[in-house]
Amino acid sequence: MKNCIIAQSGGPTVAINASLSGVIEAALSSNQIDNVYGALHGIEGVIHNHFLDLGKIFKEETNGLALLRNTPAMFLGSCRYKLPKPEAAPELYEQLFCFFEAHHIAYFFYIGGNDSMDTVHKLSDYASSIQAKVQFIGIPKTIDNDLVGTDHTPGFGSAAKYVATSLLEIAHDTYIYNLKSVTIVEIMGRNAGWLTAASALAIHEHSNAPDLIYLPESAFSKDAFIETLRKLLTIKDNIIVAVSEGLKDANGQYIAASDNSKTDQFGHAQLSGVGKTLESLVAHTIGCKVRSIELNVLQRSAMHCASLTDIEESAQAGRESVAYAINGATGVMVTMSRREDDANYLIEYHCSDISQIANQEKIVPPHWITPTKDGITDDFMNYLRPLIQGEPTIIYKNGLPHYLSKAMYPAAYISLQ
């Protein structure tokens, strides 16, 4: 008997359940896999023996996988649990691998971001050290697009589409008044400006919004910002500025200075407020109408505005992970590469050694940022544009999107005996 566990971890995107649906679909249709278990709340579900019997739900439910594919966040729940190193918690590793053996777990699929790939890395290394047979496959997801080894990450395209759509709609909202104004839109991205850069997709032949784009890859100067704004306001009424939450000054200090003290358990600074900080700066220096807008969690959960390209790629990454697993891969992450020899956008799936991926961060390369550090290049636009194409068909029920949640399946909750 060969069973598999699927789990989800880290922050939400709208495409993580698309990857989950891809894994479930491929696993249920494979004659190499008997039971398909979903661990609740990531690796914590394995530690505490909390599972959903995914076969029970999705073998029976017509359209279930299609609805799951268009459901935001994590159907299985998430965690922020940092798996310790084996030498720091030998009993935990023993417990986990006894559990895997007892329940004939052949494959463990972990859909997550950078920190989740670290977990895949530790578990696959440990398995190799004790010659355990369970295989570990990572499936990437993050709106931040900051994983190395892949052209882009599942979840990024949809967040990019939401950011660009919102920017377009904010521009329409802003342009109606005949007065000088500055609108600052704060976009997620701690160290990497990929998502903030996606705001540039809103630019078209009749609108330059966002007029200015500031990424955390470049040091931010408040003085230069105000000087640039003053100049722009002499030729244009409504200035729209896209800023990354992680903007830092030349000394590496966050512009949202008051939040420097807060860090999460991975040691990442908890940020918020660069928009409000700059709003206050503009109000006190320039004195025109100014507003800041924080896109907040909707940029990672607004399924109703997802990119079909992203959702389809995310589902395919899930399917591919099962094929790689059955072919014997372990300690790997599914990656995507773009065919460079073709004018048409085409993605190929591979898998890469997780040790080359975990705990690294891909930032925007300098040659994709304009020399003035307040915009992005055409090459970067060409990279971004294919990722937001197409709209998934969302099923509406009583005027609202019909999303799945595990609360709908109380009979599928199980502990493995």
Place this chain on the structure above:
Amino acid sequence: MKNCIIAQSGGPTVAINASLSGVIEAALSSNQIDNVYGALHGIEGVIHNHFLDLGKIFKEETNGLALLRNTPAMFLGSCRYKLPKPEAAPELYEQLFCFFEAHHIAYFFYIGGNDSMDTVHKLSDYASSIQAKVQFIGIPKTIDNDLVGTDHTPGFGSAAKYVATSLLEIAHDTYIYNLKSVTIVEIMGRNAGWLTAASALAIHEHSNAPDLIYLPESAFSKDAFIETLRKLLTIKDNIIVAVSEGLKDANGQYIAASDNSKTDQFGHAQLSGVGKTLESLVAHTIGCKVRSIELNVLQRSAMHCASLTDIEESAQAGRESVAYAINGATGVMVTMSRREDDANYLIEYHCSDISQIANQEKIVPPHWITPTKDGITDDFMNYLRPLIQGEPTIIYKNGLPHYLSKAMYPAAYISLQ
């Protein structure tokens, strides 16, 4: 010769251009109207003689009206100009009515909210006092749903749908973690809680989010709020709270206290920050994970999430206004009533004397708020639900919604000679 002017004023909604498209469609197809002029930036466009020749644009452009119907904010631009009383500015009224006569303006259509209806009221009263022939028709719009004399206002249903959809997606985002948290969603509404109440539409058989809903119609007590939260957190992990920006305490003081000093030119207090205020309160008293989310301007500009019912009704209100004008109406606003004798939702259009409407505000009736003042009744849900039904077909271009803007038609800018 009989010409007409159409103008838009006040804050944006996603349905104001649907009303504009309805007026243009009916005016262009009427043999009673020769030229259809759009005043730029509301009544200011009339004062400064800045117009768009709408006939020139929309007679030629195939699909133009369909695209206009699905474009957010104001195609013609808006203003916040408060028209003085005739006795305070007799020259201005003389200028305006000379202009109307010189250019054969028979009909003036003003699409706007409470303050715009005040302008219609003043102009129609003045016309009557000098026996001028120009007729003034108001077409309501406001996400606030606070105009009297109409079952609901164009623009409200779409904002309600956006608020409920966002709340649903925020709930999915929040429920993934296995820890105690409070999420506070701040929704627009200065004195009337209609839009905040619409968050309740996100509740379904598997989710109670939002768990608590606070409207400005009821005095808000910080102590009672914290006590309620503490109790709820003993039985549930993730609490989601919808609050109106205009929440006040028993003494009538805004909860977002620091903004009491700012008022706009109509004397309305400028609010923001009740979410942040309550986030800080929860952090300091309960100490669990807490986040506040301000839906901000997207709730009034997110056309990609509009209600088809709202868009169709808004367009129809525009068409009806032309029919009423041609039948001789003036000093009126188009209103909507719901057929009460029918289980099926059906709207009838009327027009009401503007003097009964301008400068009044419709708030949520007490019997639609629960006795505990932190929720809404089933009757209120039944009132709200039909307003968010259906999704307009948005045309996408290169991955983003294709919206119109006046910048696309430089040849249509005119001054009347």
